[in-house]
Amino acid sequence: MAGAVVPHHREGPAAALVVAELAANAVNHGHTPDARFELEVAVRPDLADPELLRIAVTDSYGGHVPTAVLRPPAPDAKSGRGLMLVATLAERWGGRCVGAGRKTVWAELDARVSGAGTG
Numbered sequence: 001m002a003g004a005v006v007p008h009h010r011e012g013p014a015a016a017l018v019v020a021e022l023a024a025n026a027v028n029h030g031h032t033p034d035a036r037f038e039l040e041v042a043v044r045p046d047l048a049d050p051e052l053l054r055i056a057v058t059d060s061y062g063g064h065v066p067t068a069v070l071r072p073p074a075p076d077a078k079s080g081r082g083l084m085l086v087a088t089l090a091e092r093w094g095g096r097c098v099g100a101g102r103k104t105v106w107a108e109l110d111a112r113v114s115g116a117g118t119g
Contacts, residue, residue, distance in 0.1 A: 014089045015041065018055050018107050021082040025105065026059035036060065052091065056106040058098060065095040065103050 019041065026037035037059040043052070066083055073080030086093050090107035098104045 014109055015053055015055060018086050018089055018109065019057075021086050022055065022057035022105055022107070025082060026057050029064075030059035030061050052108045052110060054106060054108050056104050058102055058104040060101055061103060065097060066105060068094060 019039065023037065023039060027035040030037060037057055040054070040056040040058075042054055068087070070084055070087060072084070083093075086107050089109065091110040093105070093107035095103055095105040
């Protein structure tokens with residue numbers, strides 16, 4: 001999956017995990033019958049640092065936007081760890097409302113982190 005998501009980018013494996021988590025959250029927590037969402041994965045030249053890989057998932061539920069302050073789940077909880085993984089892998093991440101009933105959750109990964117990815 002990493003090569004398909006971000007071919008030839010050193011952050012491919014980490015990016016694949018972030019894409020999987022954000023997409024899973026959109027499917028599990030989005031409130032549409034068909035669980036549709038939009039995915040953007042790009043090294044964006046308009047960012048201040050061209051080495052940042054931006055991943056953004058927009059879904060149909062804007063009522064709850066995750067924040068960077070995450071509470072650890074109970075040890076026996078079956079969910080609640082995914083955004084902690086995103087926070088660990090990403091240089092920055094966050095969420096924002098983008099219109100009536102929609103939100104975007106995004107993460108930026110730094111390709112220059114030593115030991116990250118496999119190249």
